[in-house]
Amino acid sequence: FYYDFEFPEPVGEEALERLEAEVRREIEEGRQWERFDVSRDEARERFLAEEEPYKVELVDSVEGDISLYKQGDFVDLCRGPHLQDSKPLKAVKLLSLAGAYWRGDENRPQLTRVYGTAFYDPKDLEAYLHRIEEAKRRDHRRLGKDLDLFEFSEVTPGMPFWHPRGMVIWNVLEDLRRRENAKRGYSEVRTPLLYESELWRTSGHWEKYQEHMFRVEVEGRDFALKPMNCPGHCLLYSLSPHSYRELPLRLAEAGNLHRNELSGVLHGLLRVRHFVQDDAHVYCTTEQIHDELLACLDYAYYLYDLFELDMRVELSLRPDNKLGTDEEWDFAEAELRRALATQGLEYVESEGEGSFYGPKIDLHMADSLGRSWQLGTVQLDLQMPKRFGLTYQGDDNVEHTPAMIHRALLGSLERFVGIYLEHTGGDLPLVLAPEQVRVLPVSERFAADAESLADDLRVHGFRALVDEREETLGRRIRDAELAKIPFVVVWGERESLEALAVRRRGGEQATVGWEALLSELQAAAKL
């Protein structure tokens, strides 16, 4: 609802508290809101008289008649519907203050936005706040600390330090990437981290993104760390001549990328300044575009299915600052739509959200608080190859310009791990669990046996450790549970290889033989 409030200066938490008290008081006293429609001119005149330039602007930008709502003497714009009476409101909480640019434009003034929520039942408010608290326990930044996966340092903001346990996850993903790339006809390449600014001018990134690049001056020459792999790949392509027989040429590289993101947007692993994408660029003929797009989407969904992820699909169309002609964009957008249709994917279209060199299919997932993050992307680019003068010799003995598909499927590995931690709440499947099995000797007497059991597991390729600390069994069970270890094997007087005491994450217990345990682990560890 709208509320007329003189904001105390300075705007801050104290103001928020005062506002909340005021709102509570008014609601308790009871307020009514009444709707009435007026013509645009009438609305305009009213807000002009009130010296409300923002409201005048809103009136001017709306089509047709205007609906207003009235509370006592206070009248404001509202498209409606609007609550008519405050009586049913039983719980109100103002959550936070934030600056928000007027009409979402950073070049315009910033107004103070108040976030709040209201419920018909105080219990619902409590439940809502509880849900937010719960979500915080799934926060990947929390889990990264608790599970000893990664951390950050003030000395290099936005650049993760991966701990040994985090690297286990990383390497599993990296192995998967290598294996599937090999299967799907990609060639692995490796390109430099630093390039002279000349390269970025050629690609067009310099003009748009130079403030966001890490620049290095060496002996009077201006270098920049690569913020993406594509120009390097184009450069690589251009270094030797190509025949149509080589196409499609699929170049893959999990290169280290640096982007100097604005300090205010950094967010754990989900938005970082140093990251690695499971990146690849496919150079192909026009005729090959469709099949290559399909192969990319197929590959992407193969990965998402492995991890049981539901992606939101967005088709991002030509932006204002696009390179190339409308005809090229018509063609590229149509190709992406056709691929999505063939693949049978539901998607929403986003005008103006495409990259400057081409439209893209973006694959999004939500974090624990419902915020949406882009993971995968498949982009069709007809511009970079031209800018880099890339060619291939056709069967007609004439030089042609190839098309280029940019694709990252998990997206950045950092972001993928972050989102996946939130998705699973840290209960990683066996394949990704840094420590898969923990063996607990009941007492010191059984330590040697426990160690040899863990050894056997390691020989079979599992990540198994023994917790030999002189702590009670209960204590070590608890620690294993908190560390979210998928399998705990207790070894003592009563156990033998025929009868192992196996506890699964969550508390379920069973007695199983060695062979059975091994085959269960092997089945679960397959990716």
Added chain:
RNA sequence: GCCGACGUAGCUCAGCUGGUAGAGCACUUCACUCGUAAUGAAGGGGUCCCCGGUUCGAGUCCGGGCGUCGGCUCCA
């Protein structure tokens, strides 16, 4: 970058109106040799984010910076 909040031990946090720092967990040592989510005792550990100012004296007050969190904008 912008708006708001926050920054104290490895972690989570307490520290009232300025008098030079504390808890729980973790860690170390000792005792216990243990049966499915916390055994007990003792001990070590701090540039109170950084720089400057006010003051006899600053974790505490003021200014600037850095970082983090929630939004906004951005995301090649």
